[in-house]
Amino acid sequence: MNAVLEPAAGTPLLRAEGLVKRYGGVVATDQVSLTLGHGEVMGIIGPNGAGKSTLFGLLGGAFAPSAGTIEFNGEDITALPAAERARRGIGRTYQIPRPFLDMTVRENLLAARFSLHPFEAGRVARAACDDILERVGLADVGALQARGLPLLRRKRLEVARALALKPRLLLLDEVGAGLVDAEVTELIDVIQGLRQELDGIIIIEHVLRVVRECCERLAVINFGRKFADGTTAEVLASDEVAAVYLGTAHGAPKATPAANETAATPQVDLAPLVSMAPRQDAAAPPLLELDNVHAGYGQARVLNGISLRVRAGQVVAILGTNGAGKTTLANVISGTIKPTAGHMRVDGQDITGLGAHRIARLGLSQCMEGRRIFAPLSVEENLMLAARDVTPGEKALRRDLVFQLFPDLKERRHNAGTSMSGGQQQMLAIGRALMSRPRLVLFDEISLGLAPVVMDRLYESLAVLRAAGLTMLIVEQDVERALALADEVHVMEHGRIALSGPAAQIREDPMLRHLYIGTAD
Amino acid sequence: MSAIVSRAPVPAVPTASPSAQRLWPWATLPVLFIVLAASVPLLSDYGLEIAFRLLLLITLAEAWNLLAGYGGLVSLGTASFFGLGAYTLTKLLSDPSDSIILAMLAGGVVAALMALLVSRAVFRLRGLYFTVGTLALAEALRLFMVNYRGLGGASGLFLAVDPPAQREMVWLALGLLAFATLVVTLATATRFSILLRAVRDDEDAANQIGIRPFRIKLIAFLLASTLTGMAGALQALKVGTVEPYGTFGIQWTVAVLSVVIIGGQGLRLGPAVGAVFLVALSELLAEYPALQLALTGAILIGVIRLAPLGLVGLVQRLLARKKGGTR
Numbered sequence: 108m109n110a111v112l113e114p115a116a117g118t119p120l121l122r123a124e125g126l127v128k129r130y131g132g133v134v135a136t137d138q139v140s141l142t143l144g145h146g147e148v149m150g151i152i153g154p155n156g157a158g159k160s161t162l163f164g165l166l167g168g169a170f171a172p173s174a175g176t177i178e179f180n181g182e183d184i185t186a187l188p189a190a191e192r193a194r195r196g197i198g199r200t201y202q203i204p205r206p207f208l209d210m211t212v213r214e215n216l217l218a219a220r221f222s223l224h225p226f227e228a229g230r231v232a233r234a235a236c237d238d239i240l241e242r243v244g245l246a247d248v249g250a251l252q253a254r255g256l257p258l259l260r261r262k263r264l265e266v267a268r269a270l271a272l273k274p275r276l277l278l279l280d281e282v283g284a285g286l287v288d289a290e291v292t293e294l295i296d297v298i299q300g301l302r303q304e305l306d307g308i309i310i311i312e313h314v315l316r317v318v319r320e321c322c323e324r325l326a327v328i329n330f331g332r333k334f335a336d337g338t339t340a341e342v343l344a345s346d347e348v349a350a351v352y353l354g355t356a357h358g359a360p361k362a363t364p365a366a367n368e369t370a371a372t373p374q375v376d377l378a379p380l381v382s383m384a385p386r387q388d389a390a391a392p393p394l395l396e397l398d399n400v401h402a403g404y405g406q407a408r409v410l411n412g413i414s415l416r417v418r419a420g421q422v423v424a425i426l427g428t429n430g431a432g433k434t435t436l437a438n439v440i441s442g443t444i445k446p447t448a449g450h451m452r453v454d455g456q457d458i459t460g461l462g463a464h465r466i467a468r469l470g471l472s473q474c475m476e477g478r479r480i481f482a483p484l485s486v487e488e489n490l491m492l493a494a495r496d497v498t499p500g501e502k503a504l505r506r507d508l509v510f511q512l513f514p515d516l517k518e519r520r521h522n523a524g525t526s527m528s529g530g531q532q533q534m535l536a537i538g539r540a541l542m543s544r545p546r547l548v549l550f551d552e553i554s555l556g557l558a559p560v561v562m563d564r565l566y567e568s569l570a571v572l573r574a575a576g577l578t579m580l581i582v583e584q585d586v587e588r589a590l591a592l593a594d595e596v597h598v599m600e601h602g603r604i605a606l607s608g609p610a611a612q613i614r615e616d617p618m619l620r621h622l623y624i625g626t627a628d
Numbered sequence: 629m630s631a632i633v634s635r636a637p638v639p640a641v642p643t644a645s646p647s648a649q650r651l652w653p654w655a656t657l658p659v660l661f662i663v664l665a666a667s668v669p670l671l672s673d674y675g676l677e678i679a680f681r682l683l684l685l686i687t688l689a690e691a692w693n694l695l696a697g698y699g700g701l702v703s704l705g706t707a708s709f710f711g712l713g714a715y716t717l718t719k720l721l722s723d724p725s726d727s728i729i730l731a732m733l734a735g736g737v738v739a740a741l742m743a744l745l746v747s748r749a750v751f752r753l754r755g756l757y758f759t760v761g762t763l764a765l766a767e768a769l770r771l772f773m774v775n776y777r778g779l780g781g782a783s784g785l786f787l788a789v790d791p792p793a794q795r796e797m798v799w800l801a802l803g804l805l806a807f808a809t810l811v812v813t814l815a816t817a818t819r820f821s822i823l824l825r826a827v828r829d830d831e832d833a834a835n836q837i838g839i840r841p842f843r844i845k846l847i848a849f850l851l852a853s854t855l856t857g858m859a860g861a862l863q864a865l866k867v868g869t870v871e872p873y874g875t876f877g878i879q880w881t882v883a884v885l886s887v888v889i890i891g892g893q894g895l896r897l898g899p900a901v902g903a904v905f906l907v908a909l910s911e912l913l914a915e916y917p918a919l920q921l922a923l924t925g926a927i928l929i930g931v932i933r934l935a936p937l938g939l940v941g942l943v944q945r946l947l948a949r950k951k952g953g954t955r
Contacts, residue, residue, distance in 0.1 A: 194838045205830050207834075219839075
């Protein structure tokens, strides 16, 4: 495109040969080779923790490979640091966005621009950055500090910043996570538009629609190795790939257990973890009740009158598009945000405005969006921390039950909490929420950014908890899984509840599709 | 929006258009310096003494703020560059006809050369390790000076010429501050500041978008060391003597750090406000040096705890709140 010295015809845009990355004794990437031709869009899929992001780190230059070579446009770039690769045209995004927090959104892009063209006229640079912001839908927040952006907008900023480099090759790391269908459609349009301008794109993605509609070829990574590759249709149709990765999300449920996540949940008596309550009759006050709750951040009103009830033993799901206010609602319930109007009651008693720690003491536990594992603590310490004010024996009992529920955690009990794969971290977050023997657990977007097969596994354990009588409030992006688990469903829109009713009834309601999926296909 | 943040975003300086924002220092600062210069002849001896201290401290704080506030490079090595500047000037000025300005510049250059020399080593360290690395540098230099007879050893050197009159010292200090202000304004009101802050916020991510962090940090480090070295030279000229414990002592480092933290890190007005505050405090409590130290410590703790962006940040926050309330 912009290079003057075009190498010989037939040279691929990117060729990686036998890449290996070892961390001490752990092999994160093992003999991975891949080739990307000019104009190609390639997808990389695989379970959480398979080494996909590590591969991007190697390609982008964040760290040096232990063995293997990388050629970009015929040039050996294996030894080049990230900055030099970026200047040659490799742009990458981080799976967990890393914006420059104390700079404005526009400055985030200008940094890329000025690093490449230090003497470009400011007017030209700003116009170019504003074009990109417009394109990814961030034009309205250009002057805001990046710190003020919520997660999904930070993801857009990741893409925008990589584009500000005017890259030839773009590496997109899970930019589709957490988007609802209409937004996924938007993302696919953006990627399709980019393929006209860029020389090549590699996408790591769990959202299969993106993979299916954008990529010609797929590589499957498992345990750091390339497990399979081929055309998108071939790979997605493969039984082996279904077993290690796709799970039930793709076609009929498979009987084969997942390869790298333990499958069948053992039947255990969960009474010490689950504060069981008989299903209440309608006359008793509900365990949790929200009455016309309003809340927001500063000037922004996010919740405009939410009323809902959760009875003991019930599973209630809250659905809605991004920006509908689901996470804000979760924060209000946990007490991290105070409602500006309305009431919240537990067992009929008004608890509006109570601090988060006091709400937790009432038996409301939260499994927060983004997992929030304590990084310096081990898996076991993360669990033990959550059980306060109980005897050591009781603590150990609860811990062992969590280990039975999630055997993966037991194997890794002494590892650092954040050293595990995304799925295992989510198990830890769920286990931690149970350690206080809560009366109600709020699960906030637990499937965000997880491989389909891992989502299956998590929802299986939620079903076990439900059977044990745990009262749950589930905030979820994945409609199907939530509907399958919940007794009652509320669909939010613009900070209000637009639709509620029993799960079976909501499933049939044409309004669900209209409200949630929007005008997409 | 399903916001992750629990706090409202800090509003960027509102109203002014970006270009107006970038232009204001160029319009207001020259006027400020003319006013300051015009007031020098009016000062009493006491006033001159205070003015010198204030100007020197603001210069040092400007340099440190560039490094730590804008660059995220929290250095405890101020004393090393300050001391090198001081020794250089003392060694060079042997005859009354020698140029003071050139000797000061030489002090800055020697400090910058030292910064260049150690940059490879200290930039390998990040965060706290960088801080400790620079502290080690200052200590190493002090011990070297104590033991090296060629530069007077523990008893130090005396300036061969008579120091200029006090009023002249204030002119020099004002000139140096004007130079420092020019350098720091150039570095913080231009696109260099965007690159520097990008490296501060996330060095890896900056690398990933083509910024070469080493170069950016080195430029900031060299600028700050030059200014610090020149300030050291000026102090040596005023005192007329240098010795390792005073010029390479940690007290300079701590004073500068306190000024910037109390004033406001990474904020343009932070150093000046912090210096005025601390000098005023020390004058008010001149009779009770122990109390002054304790109070400075308590204020530091309070500011770090309650107003991480210092006094300037606190005022900005209050103004923003007031504005938000009346809207």
